Amino acid sequence: MGETEAFLAIKNQERAETSNGFLKQAKAAGKTYWLIFIYMILFMSGMNFMSHGSQDLFPTFLSTQLEFSKDRSTVTNSVANFGALAGGIIIGHLSQFVGRRLCIMVCCIIGGALIYPWAFIHNNGINASVFFLQFCVQGAWGVVPVYISELSPPNFRTLIVGTAYQLGNLASSASSTIETTIGEQFPLYDSHGMQIVGKFNYGKVMAIFMGCVFGYELLVTFIGPERRDDGSxxxxxxxxxxxxxxxxxxxxxxxxxxxxxxxxxxxxxxxx
The missing domain is CATH 1.20.5 (Single alpha-helices involved in coiled-coils or other helix-helix interfaces)
Known part of the structure; x- marks a missing residue:
């Protein structure tokens, strides 16, 4: 595959502007775009917490708390991934017409409404809840690539987008540790009221965690800018x-x- 028109055009411009080196341009961009860079890090932290918080501990929740077999757990996780694929494609496409931020905020609101059935339904109905919750989570993610690319200055898009994403991923890397640590405060009990050793109410923990994450991402997206098709x-x-x-x-x-x-x-x- 060939390079994009934007890349080729920027390279031609760089060759023409031989007096301006990369470091000089980067310094100028840093002075101009530092605020949007900070916003993108905060935004991507929330997005990564959203995906890791709803996915990392979920297989453990199915196997230890709900006592699903390996086959049943695989089916449920596969259904969740089908929901993620559908959400990323559909919501990502809709954002081109109704707006980037609006699509992300709607996904946060609907995802928040689905937390209860996702975390507390223990029968086969859980497959429907995980499908639609991951539809919302990855639906929001379907908007992310174009959204943060549009926010970035063209000459430094790769640097700013990549760095913001990885710093957000770094911030969210402790998601499963946070959830398991909080989970120790919510042990499970048997029918006789005795605490079950090594088993915790991960469903409640994930519900609390994801409620906070959806609220955070909704607020960050609401106060953020949007530059849909604005010169990007x-x-x-x-x-x-x-x-x-x-x-x-x-x-x-x-x-x-x-x-x-x-x-x-x-x-x-x-x-x-």
Missing amino acids: SDEKVAEDAAAQEMKLGLEKEQSMFREDLEHQSEDAAHKA
Whole structure:
């Protein structure tokens, strides 16, 4: 596959602007875009907490608390992943028409409403709840790539998007540890009221955790900006870079024309 038009256009622009190195441009971008960079880190932290908080401990919840067999647990997790695939495709596509932030916020609201059946239904109905909860979680994720790309300055999109994502992932890496630690405060009891050793109410823990995460991400997305189709497409970047390259070319031609005039004037003066 070939490179994108935006990448090629930016490379042409960099070759034309030989006086501006990467470090100089990065420093200028840092002064200008530091606030949006911080916002993207906060946003991506919430998104990563959303996915890891709903997925990492869930297989343990099925096997230890609900005592699902390996086959039954596999079926439930597969249904959850089908929901994730459907959500990412459908919501990601809808965001092109109804807005990035609106789609993410709607997913947070509906996902929050599905927490109870997802965490507390213990029969086969859990398959429906995990499908639709992961539909919302990964539906929001389906918007993320284009959303954060649109927020980033074109010349530093790869650097800013990649760094913001990985820092958000770093922040959420303790999701399962947090949930298991909190889970120790909610032990399970048998029918005689005796505590079951090594078993905890992970369903309640995940419900509390995901409620907080959905609320956090809803708030962060609500206060954040949106730049849908606002100069972030490959075509727009290519057009801007081409215009800049043309401007530099005209300036170069004008400079050469002035030099020619000066040389002609000097020759005329010398002959005179």
